[in-house]
Amino acid sequence: MKDNFSTSRRKLLQYGAIAFGSTVVAKSFIDNSVLAESADDAPKATNEDITPDEALNMLMEGNKRFVTNKRKYPDQNFERIAEVAKEQFPFASILGCSDSRVPLEILFDQGFGDIFVVRNAGNIVTPEETGSLEFGSAVAGAKAILVIGHEKCGAVTAAVAGKPVPGSIGSILAAIQPAMKEGDKNDKNYLTETIKNNVFLQINNLKSSPVLAQLIKENKLKIFGGYYDLDTAQVQIIT
Numbered sequence: 001m002k003d004n005f006s007t008s009r010r011k012l013l014q015y016g017a018i019a020f021g022s023t024v025v026a027k028s029f030i031d032n033s034v035l036a037e038s039a040d041d042a043p044k045a046t047n048e049d050i051t052p053d054e055a056l057n058m059l060m061e062g063n064k065r066f067v068t069n070k071r072k073y074p075d076q077n078f079e080r081i082a083e084v085a086k087e088q089f090p091f092a093s094i095l096g097c098s099d100s101r102v103p104l105e106i107l108f109d110q111g112f113g114d115i116f117v118v119r120n121a122g123n124i125v126t127p128e129e130t131g132s133l134e135f136g137s138a139v140a141g142a143k144a145i146l147v148i149g150h151e152k153c154g155a156v157t158a159a160v161a162g163k164p165v166p167g168s169i170g171s172i173l174a175a176i177q178p179a180m181k182e183g184d185k186n187d188k189n190y191l192t193e194t195i196k197n198n199v200f201l202q203i204n205n206l207k208s209s210p211v212l213a214q215l216i217k218e219n220k221l222k223i224f225g226g227y228y229d230l231d232t233a234q235v236q237i238i239t
Helices: 009-014 022-029 052-067 078-085 127-139 154-161 168-181 186-205 210-217
Strands: 090-099 115-120 144-150 223-226 236-237
Touching: 052 090, 052 144, 052 236, 090 127, 090 236, 115 127, 127 144, 127 186, 127 210, 144 186, 154 168, 154 186, 168 186, 186 210, 186 223, 210 223
Parallel strands: 090 115, 090 144, 144 223
Antiparallel strands: 223 236
């Protein structure tokens, strides 16, 4: 990035790489001294010529391959490991649920260095998730962010139920509850609609980031929403 905005790689690293606490931690992401020697002569990966819409299309083509059992298993060899060992250039970031049934690299048929992944229960946006996705776009160069909810999400189900929960689980449910709209909670469609509303809510939360908002304004980033069907393994773009 060669503009004067504070999201340039150099300035972001100077400011502590957004949410990573210190320049020592930030440097660990790109410090060549910790990289495998086998990567010294590897070709350089790049995401510079990919547009946000192309990045989304690459994800959806990968999901189509997965659904139709035509996976290519791209970028999953030692040559690719060497290629991205020095620096990462993911073409997209994904904020998804930590549900064990939603392994993002697999369902989008991607490999090493292709996607920058953030996962937590309920695919919610917190300062830590925002900082991570800021890093993924402003530093690593991801051109799209996909926030993806999924069928029968346990976190959303618990938020809808509204029952007491132990430990820190309540903080997750509190972040989801604004997505709940008026309606019959016993209706079979209510949970699905709330899962999708939660995706919209979290996208709006991400757009409040000045870093991401500036990248969107400069047409360097788009944020999309998706819904994953556990039964078909198909991802539907919903916004």
